[in-house]
Amino acid sequence: MEKPALQRKIIHIDMDAFFASVEQHDRPELRGLPLAIGRDVPRGVVSTASYEARPFGVRSAMSIMQAKKRCPGLLIVPPRFGRYKEVSGQIHAIFHEYTDLVEPLSIDEAFLDVTENKKGMGLAIDIARAIKREIYEKTGLTASAGVSYNKFLAKIASDYRKPDGLFLVHPDRALDFVGRLPVEKFWGVGPKTAQTMHGMGIVTGEQLREVSLSHLLQRFGKQGKIYFDFARGIDNRPVVVDHERKSVGCERTFMEDISSKSTVIIELYHTVLELVERLERSGFEGRTLTLKLKWDAMTQITRSITHTKALRTKDEILPLAKRLLSQTEYGSRPVRLMGLSVSSPVHDSDGQKPWQEWVEGYLQFH
Incomplete structure (x- = not known):
């Protein structure tokens, strides 16, 4: 794989079950119990499920009614968005202690470009470890971090060992890592696209890599070029500091x-x-x-x-x-x-x- 002249150092930080974890931190009696953040009304939706609830199949965006059927002992906790924003502010302040190249994706996750960082630290994985430690010390919450040379790989890496995970995709091992990934793990591949790929005989990144660019463009339009690049560990998107929700x-x-x-x-x-x-x-x-x-x-x-x-x-x-x-x-x-x-x-x-x-x-x- 051809490497860029300057290898970037990208970290993706994702808080673990953020809303639920805040509630369990603030209310010790909830710790260790299966709970879902949401409004307990007929059409309520789960915002976040604690890790204790997930083995029952409770997940975000599921209806509260369905979640309670899957987990009869599930506790429904009303959201406190003001509190979540307060904690999120503490976490983002920690990010900025290390770099100003921070791209928030949501209230509980962000990309950081630490190629040049304020602490003068050489290894991105050491920075990720330090950020995780500081988040825990200041908020009592755990975060998972993915480290690599681009956003695509860092994002996948952060999900690899949740919760409280830390995973590095080294440039020298990126092709092997991507090759073993199920296509469902690729950014931008939803259920319908995955089904189409399966119909084409594409189940893993390695199989996706064998498909020509022209064929991917024919089947998926402009998105085909993105899949083509991802299969080769390529993602040239920068960390965008001024990214604004529209x-x-x-x-x-x-x-x-x-x-x-x-x-x-x-x-x-x-x-x-x-x-x-x-x-x-x-x-x-x-x-x-x-x-x-x-x-x-x-x-x-x-x-x-x-x-x-x-x-x-x-x-x-x-x-x-x-x-x-x-x-x-x-x-x-x-x-x-x-x-x-x-x-x-x-x-x-x-x-x-x-x-x-x-x-x-x-x-x-x-």
């Missing part, structure tokens, strides 16, 4: 299409609640609300509205969401998927007028 959203695909107006309204209400929770969690503030409905596998429609101030609460968002829904054909067409998102960060200036509305119309998928 939107926060959520969507749900229904097990069966819903048709009645009352059912759609109920689902809209619960989608709004989930969106508000995600906004609280991320700290994002935006002015544009977008509703997405998918009627069938081929057609979806979006409606959007922009306000002069940030949209944060259920009382602010729900009336707008209902207003957007009223502009659609709901009730006369079955709905397969519903989504809501908030975009247009409050500090952006896009020239839109207060309460400006726009319609994208139908988007055809081919």
Whole structure:
């Protein structure tokens, strides 16, 4: 494998079951018990599951109802996003003691480029070990760290020995490491893409490496070039310090299409609640609300509205969401998927007028 002139030193830090771990730290009586962070309501969703709950199959994004069925003794703990942000701030302050090249991915994970670091330390794995130790000393929480020469490999490495893990993918061993990986572990390979690859006889990174670039481009479009590079341990994306979130959203695909107006309204209400929770969690503030409905596998429609101030609460968002829904054909067409998102960060200036509305119309998928 051809090496770049300057080998970067990249660390990916991922907090272990972050929300659940904060609760167990703050409330010792919860330690060692299976718990899920979420709202114990009929349509509640698991934000984070503790490691004690995971052997039962409880995981993030699962419905609370399903999680309780899988783990009858599961404790449901309401989220405290303000507390999680406070702890996240402590953790990110630790990152900046070592480097200012920090790219947050979420409240509980980040990439760090420590090629040139403030401590003058030579080995990235020593820096990762020091960061993990300092996080534990200052917060009482454990983190898992992956170390390599690019973001793709560092990200995979951080998942390799969770929880409280530390794993290095050395440049000299990267090809062997990638070759043994199941394609499901590759960044950007979801269940559908993995299924397509399996149908092509591609199960591991080594098998993916044997496929020509032209064939991957033909089957996966531009994403094919990314898979081609990843299979060779190549990822030239830099750690982006000024990376800024542009939107926060959520969507749900229904097990069966819903048709009645009352059912759609109920689902809209619960989608709004989930969106508000995600906004609280991320700290994002935006002015544009977008509703997405998918009627069938081929057609979806979006409606959007922009306000002069940030949209944060259920009382602010729900009336707008209902207003957007009223502009659609709901009730006369079955709905397969519903989504809501908030975009247009409050500090952006896009020239839109207060309460400006726009319609994208139908988007055809081919």
